[in-house]
Amino acid sequence: MALPEHGMSKEQVVAALEAKRARDARWQDGRTFGMVYDGGPGVHEVAEAAARMYLHENALNTLAFPSLGEIQSEVVAACAALFHGDTAAGFMTSGGTESILMAVKAARERARAERGVTEPEMVVPESAHAAFHKAAHYFGLRVHKVPVRDDWRADVDAMAEHVGERTVLVVGSAPQYPQGVIDPIPELARLAADVGASMHVDACMGGFVLPFLEMEGEDVPPWDFRVDGVTTISADIHKLGYAPKGASVILHRTKELRRHQTFVFDDWLGGFYASPNMQGTRPGLPMATAWAVMHHLGIDGYRRLTRVAVDAARRIAAGVRATPGLTVLGEPQAHLLAIAADPEAARPVDVFALGDALARRGWFHDRQSPPDSLHATVSAGNAPVVDEYLADLAACVDEVLGTRAADRRTDYATLE
Numbered sequence: 211m212a213l214p215e216h217g218m219s220k221e222q223v224v225a226a227l228e229a230k231r232a233r234d235a236r237w238q239d240g241r242t243f244g245m246v247y248d249g250g251p252g253v254h255e256v257a258e259a260a261a262r263m264y265l266h267e268n269a270l271n272t273l274a275f276p277s278l279g280e281i282q283s284e285v286v287a288a289c290a291a292l293f294h295g296d297t298a299a300g301f302m303t304s305g306g307t308e309s310i311l312m313a314v315k316a317a318r319e320r321a322r323a324e325r326g327v328t329e330p331e332m333v334v335p336e337s338a339h340a341a342f343h344k345a346a347h348y349f350g351l352r353v354h355k356v357p358v359r360d361d362w363r364a365d366v367d368a369m370a371e372h373v374g375e376r377t378v379l380v381v382g383s384a385p386q387y388p389q390g391v392i393d394p395i396p397e398l399a400r401l402a403a404d405v406g407a408s409m410h411v412d413a414c415m416g417g418f419v420l421p422f423l424e425m426e427g428e429d430v431p432p433w434d435f436r437v438d439g440v441t442t443i444s445a446d447i448h449k450l451g452y453a454p455k456g457a458s459v460i461l462h463r464t465k466e467l468r469r470h471q472t473f474v475f476d477d478w479l480g481g482f483y484a485s486p487n488m489q490g491t492r493p494g495l496p497m498a499t500a501w502a503v504m505h506h507l508g509i510d511g512y513r514r515l516t517r518v519a520v521d522a523a524r525r526i527a528a529g530v531r532a533t534p535g536l537t538v539l540g541e542p543q544a545h546l547l548a549i550a551a552d553p554e555a556a557r558p559v560d561v562f563a564l565g566d567a568l569a570r571r572g573w574f575h576d577r578q579s580p581p582d583s584l585h586a587t588v589s590a591g592n593a594p595v596v597d598e599y600l601a602d603l604a605a606c607v608d609e610v611l612g613t614r615a616a617d618r619r620t621d622y623a624t625l626e
């Protein structure tokens with residue numbers, strides 16, 4: 211569709227966009243288990259106020275916009291404190307993928323500088339996010355993808371087999387996305403440290419949950435900078451930080467290690483170019499809205515939302531397990547879970563058919579495989595509708611018994 215010859219009025223533009231949105235997931239009703247994480251009306255208001263102020267600003271050059279430089283350093287410092295990184299330093303990025311790209315790039319550069327590694331390799335559990343494979347593809351690393359254990363956690367012994375003099379990075383997640391379990395971070399960090407390699411903890415999901423669960427008095431396995439050998443951590447403010455999209459942080463244990471992430475170029479007609487991440491022009495909006503939401507919520511706000519989200523996830527997990535024909539994979543430790551067919555059930559349920567039936571009632575799950583399962587990232591916005599969801603779940607199981615979805619695609623992310 212070509213541009214209209216004559217421009218549309220604001221009213222026409224808004225009406226056209228409203229019409230386009232009609233078929234989009236209804237996250238506002240708490241019916242989406244992933245992708246949008248709803249901190250509630252107060253959080254929306256604060257984010258929208260900050261968005262109006264920073265819609266047009268650019269953090270490419272913080273000499274022009276010093277407020278964005280301050281915003282970045284305050285967000286990074288707040289995360290460093292939450293993750294017990296007394297000496298940690300880092301940057302904001304556009305999201306978890308970019309944070310992971312930067313961790314991989316930094317690990318590669320560090321190994322080249324400190325150990326002369328020219329054919330870099332990384333060792334990742336098969337549960338690690340696809341973004342690590344994207345990073346390997348972009349930055350020319352070989353990936354050793356290692357099967358996980360029966361409990362879905364990284365298999366340290368199996369990973370150890372692949373760690374050697376070319377290893378630049380070992381990866382663990384807290385928690386991993388597919389089943390929501392926390393990898394054995396101290397053991398993985400030791401593997402990396404033994405060969406002088408970097409160790410990344412992917413806390414894209416857990417970074418804004420695990421610190422608050424611990425403050426709530428729950429047992430949280432060690433995963434942050436208190437673990438020796440952990441060199442980088444990624445955490446997404448636009449997930450359980452409840453900020454609008456486009457905000458994540460990448461932290462390095464020290465400012466010294468952080469320099470392997472950055473790029474500077476001083477031989478261009480346009481001037482000196484220093485860049486912390488993949489972006490050139492950096493929108494101020496996601497930085498300012500992340501700062502705004504984080505400061506609006508504060509520690510007590512995040513503790514409250516964490517309690518609500520994790521309790522909702524536990525109610526859903528218990529409800530799924532109590533539904534004949536269904537089970538939850540492994541023992542999820544925070545707010546993510548995978549719903550699968552109970553292998554011992556008398557009559558098997560096709561969970562993809564179940565997902566389609568739930569979708570007809572407005573509930574949105576991602577499909578995952580192997581094994582076939584429905585993913586749920588539970589956040590505070592889902593809590594008010596847990597009972598309604600579980601009732602629909604039971605009804606949908608009855609509806610789909612004996613049927614199988616012909617379409618077996620599992621689209622986590624799409625091209626067009």
Ligand SMILES: *Cc1c(COP(=O)(O)O)cnc(C)c1O
Nearest residue numbers: 305306307339386387412414415
């Ligand atoms: C979401 C997620 C990512 C990727 O983050 P994006 O913001 O989608 O780029 C990486 N790791 C884990 C564990 C995630 O949940």
